[in-house]
Amino acid sequence: MKTIAALEAVVTAVPFDGEPSAAELDAIDRELPVILAEVALLDALIMTIDRTPSELDERRIRRARTRAMAARRDLANRAGTVRSGGAA
DSSP states (O other): OOOOHHHHHHHTSSOOOSSOOHHHHHHHHHHHHHHHHHHHHHHHHHTTTTSOOOHHHHHHHHHHHHHHHHHHHHHHHHHHHHHTTSOO
16 A cells, blocks of 8 residues: 655645635636526526426526527637637
C-alpha cells in the first residue's frame, strides 16, 4: 500500500483561501447565460416529472431547450473569437 504523506506537502504547498480567483470569477461570468438557461430547462423538465406534459409544458420545454442551445452556441462562438485573436 502506497502512502501519500510524502506528496502532501506538494499538494498543499499553495495556501487556499477558499475564494475564487479573478480568472475563475470571469469564467463564471462568461458562462452565466448558459448556467441560467440550463437551470430554466431543468425547471421545465422537473415540473413534468410526476405528470404527463401538457401542450403548454411541451412548449415551455422546447423553448428552454432552444434557449440553452443558443446560450451554448453564443459561448462557443465567443470562445472561438477570443482564441482566434478576435480579428474578423
